[in-house]
Amino acid sequence: MLGPTYFYVIIGGGLAGLQLARQLSRDVFFKGKKIAIIDSDFSVPIKTWCFWEKGTGKWDKLVSKSWKNGDFYAAEEKVDLNLSPYSYKMIKAADYHQQLKKELEESGDIVFITDEITEIDQVTLKAKGRNGNYGATHFFDSRVDPAYLESKKHTTIFQHFKGLEVTTKDPIFNPEVFTMMDYRIKYENATSFTYILPVSKNKALVEHTFFTPFLTEDKVYDDLLEKYFQKILKTDDYNIESTETGVIPMTDFPFEEENTLQITKIGTGGGWVKASTGYSFKNTEKRITRIIENIKSGNLPGENLINKRFRKYDAIFLDVLAQNNHKGEEIFSKFYSKNSPQDIFRYLDEETSIPEDLKIMFSLYSFDFIKSFFRKGI
Known part of the structure; x- marks a missing residue:
């Protein structure tokens, strides 16, 4: 069975896959080119993306909260962060997925397919799935190559976290100031901190985050968050509205070297997560813009997506953090x-x-x- 053929197949319907499809569908250069987005699970995770930018931006309609000021806390020091002319902006994944899926379904050129792709055959130009095969002129692949975990040459640590969206009886948050990092409660002999996104005086996302070579158990996050509420926020009177967890690889592994004439790696699988911070939202926007420019200029889609100078800086930083x-x-x-x-x-x-x-x-x-x-x- 040959299966359907599309102009582009995008493997993965997450942040990068949906945004790439959106940009392709909004550009007249790609009008009429049928695109398939294939994912094994299109359900929306409970997730929050944050980023900074100057002034207004293309995603402002989806921004649920933004801040002009932040705080950084060390055990013995506080730094006030006046961000102007930047703002620190928050988008909820549910809002992002809902809006982009709606736009893509209305475009008429996008097909959503639920399937797990196991292999891309670059000779036959077929993506092989559990339920069928899908042909395309080019594949954008967000799957993460697990080889990065075994690499001795490259450094990997993990940003892993648990966040609680809480409402409190008392007005204990300042909704005008977010907390970038707070080290007053931390895991012993490791880089771990609390991150707070206050939405109102009585509502915030309070998250404990690790930048470590190891992962940990759920109870560890719970204990650290409980200590933070008791010792720093001075309350135990709060309701948990939702919980979000995640593990983000922070690595200098060159995922982009897997790009070929037929395949462009995207998202985390393309090395689009900023290795030294774990941020990905604005990096995704910039690299998708470059992909579109490359295609329209007759270049390979994955050409010059990674700045090698900053990759070297990140490699040094990751090594320092891994070793110390x-x-x-x-x-x-x-x-x-x-x-x-x-x-x-x-x-x-x-x-x-x-x-x-x-x-x-x-x-x-x-x-x-x-x-x-x-x-x-x-």
């Missing part, structure tokens, strides 16, 4: 206390010059970074 995970608080304290939020955002957005990069690197300077520089062979 107990020093995370010290490293991030230097990062936020010795640099302005505006410079930090430009650096993380990979928009800085080499002299500006060096300024930030020197603010983090320690012998650990020198050792990692040589260990990574950069």
